Amino acid sequence: MCSGQPVTLVRVCVVRVLKDVLPFSEFLTDAFGRRHSYLRISLTEKCNLRCQYCMPEEGVKLTPRSQLLTTEEVLTLARLFVHEGVEKIRLTGGEPLIRPDVLHIIAEMRKLEGLKTIAITTNGINLARVLPGLKKAGVDLLNISLDSLVPAKFEFIVRRKGFHKVIEGIDKAVEMGYNPVKVNCVVMRGLNEDELLDFVALTEKKPLDVRFIEYMPFDGNKWNFKKMVSYAEMLDHIKQQWPNLEPLPGDETGTAKAFRVPGFKGQLGFITSMSDNFCGSCNRLRITADGNLKVCLFGNSEVSLRDFLRSGASDEELLQIIGAAVGRKKKQHAGMFNISQMKNRPMILIGGLGGYLRQTSLSGLSQTLPKQRRPLQQSLREHHSQNDGPKNFSTANLLFSNKDGTSDQLTHTDAQGKASMVNVGDKAVTCRTATACALVILGPKAFGLVRANQLAKGDALAVAQLAGIMGAKQTSSLIPLCHPLPLDHASVTVELQEEGHMAVVMATCQTTGRTGVEMEALTAVTVAALALYDMCKAVSRDIVITDIKLLSKTGGRRGDFQRTS
Incomplete structure (x- = not known):
């Protein structure tokens, strides 16, 4: 009951009672x-x-x-x-x-x-x-x-x-x-x-x-x-x-x-x-x-x-x-x-269910990709046009081959030939990117199970992508003379190709710093390929990891690189 309450509380009670009685707006x-x-x-x-x-x-x-x-x-x-x-x-x-x-x-x-x-x-x-x-x-x-x-x-x-x-x-x-x-x-x-x-x-x-x-x-x-x-x-x-x-x-x-x-x-x-x-x-x-x-x-x-x-x-x-x-x-x-x-x-x-989960390309690629194997350069173009790469990332730089900026001498050894970390203190801070790829030949049985997402261990494509990104971030811990780099961005995709029963793994890494990220990209595709191998090894040991290579790098002092073969 509202009786006996202060006037303001009585008014609130009356309003609430009326709201319950009167028709809703x-x-x-x-x-x-x-x-x-x-x-x-x-x-x-x-x-x-x-x-x-x-x-x-x-x-x-x-x-x-x-x-x-x-x-x-x-x-x-x-x-x-x-x-x-x-x-x-x-x-x-x-x-x-x-x-x-x-x-x-x-x-x-x-x-x-x-x-x-x-x-x-x-x-x-x-x-x-x-x-x-x-x-x-x-x-x-x-x-x-x-x-x-x-x-x-x-x-x-x-x-x-x-x-x-x-x-x-x-x-x-x-x-x-x-x-x-x-x-x-x-x-x-x-x-x-x-x-x-x-x-x-x-x-x-x-x-x-x-x-x-x-x-x-x-x-x-x-x-x-x-x-x-x-x-x-x-x-x-x-x-x-x-x-x-x-x-x-x-x-x-x-x-x-x-x-x-x-x-x-x-x-x-x-x-x-x-x-x-x-x-x-x-x-x-x-x-x-x-x-x-x-x-x-x-x-x-x-x-x-x-x-x-x-x-x-x-x-x-x-x-x-x-x-x-x-x-x-x-x-x-x-x-x-x-x-x-x-x-x-x-x-x-929209402001709907806060924290509402939305899928990125973690997996399910096999449902959206064409059955025929596509040329690697075409896959590279699509990789950069579809992925959530950095806003200032230039696809044109990746698809245009610059002069070879390699050195005649090893850079990770000193005058006595002993291992030595490169001093990058005098290098300019620039936006640097690198893309690498690897092939995993799965064979028909493992390929079919991965495509249908029926492996007992779970979603192989999702695990491989996650492993690749984690590998990129741990590169300096795995490769002794690599500089630890703060990655601005890392993306990994795994594309299933019917012809050859294989998976094409691609990784792109970006940093803003004094040294490049080609090792991060190479580590990412390697770890992703190994994770895919591990997910599939129970159903087939006839799995081959091959063609791990750098496809492109940009932003370094030696110039950009684009693989042409």
Whole structure:
């Protein structure tokens, strides 16, 4: 009862009672009767990670700052939606915690009458540092993205260090009383589906809600049905370890199917957007960082609320625009295969499921490549045109042969012929690149199993690519006289070619420094080839690794090199 409370609290109670009695806002109710009481607002397109799963390989073009929503515009839209019945706002990105005014925005939203929940989705890199401020400002719920519990794999996925910062942020959230702390993990075959049980084990001692998300298609993520691990498959795998896994009652508008291992402190859930959509109970709307309203995460229809705001539209006019967009919302999304063909923004520009995993060319190349073997120079051209190489990388330099810049003397020996590291202190700092290749002749049996991804050890192409990149980064530890180099970029591809039953491994490395990266590129293809051999050796010992060679290098003092044969 509200009686006996101070006047302000009585007024709040009356408002809440009226909200329960009066019809829900017609502007936020669609043609199928769904009431949209949950709003996700992307605060920024920027991020302090460079995740392979959040951006297409070629990167994204960020919206000019002047076209992004200002602080006041964000708050104006939040007030409008809350007045119409929105009870929960989630702040997303990009990475929302890098927006300088994020605490101010949260504190102002906290003042909105009728807003019950403020949530935030973050990659966790800055979380431990800003968490006290978030708590004070009024954040109720936290979702933290974490797609691997293996530090090296985490670094491979996000192209930055920071695994331990994310773990620190999760622990800090638990320590400060957030219960549960939600951990989002997008599961992809060949990358992290082997960590399912490890993630579930996290819920034993901590109040975590680990949510496994089915891999979904967006622009630039090269979605492949075969890479999706379905809810049914994940659940079956977990039940083999914990057969007494019990379902939990769910929220009517919730996205996750919830479970708990009896006796565990936390719980787990599955977000089944692809295999078992929950469109019928969807109550979510999204506003992108540049002010576009999206009524469906998988829809490519958007309307700019920013433009109407800046043209002086009244609240009533804005509501008419919002109501028209909500009214056009379809009964359900188009299905996994259809939406994979639709034009839509990359995830980082939508502000959808934070930390949402997106496939790069980790594997599955055998499904997209032509059957006939292509000339090596053609493969090289395609490698550089399709890969997520550095922005200033010149394909023309690679495809044009310069004069031979080799020396008549060995450079890694001193006057007495003893091994000696080259002094590069007087060399200029330049952007240097190198590309190398190797052939792995697998034979028909191993080739067929790799192509069908049916090896008992798992996805051979994904393992080979990961091993190659890790090898490039460890070159100075493996080759005694190599200088340790900070790599700006390293990419490895493995192309299956039917003719000859072989795999062509290519690697490109780049650094900005005083010495080149040809050894890093050569090490990458060698280690990738060895990893592929190791994955296949159980089914065939008649595997040959051959033709390891440098294809090109650019940026050195001796001039560029391009192999012509």
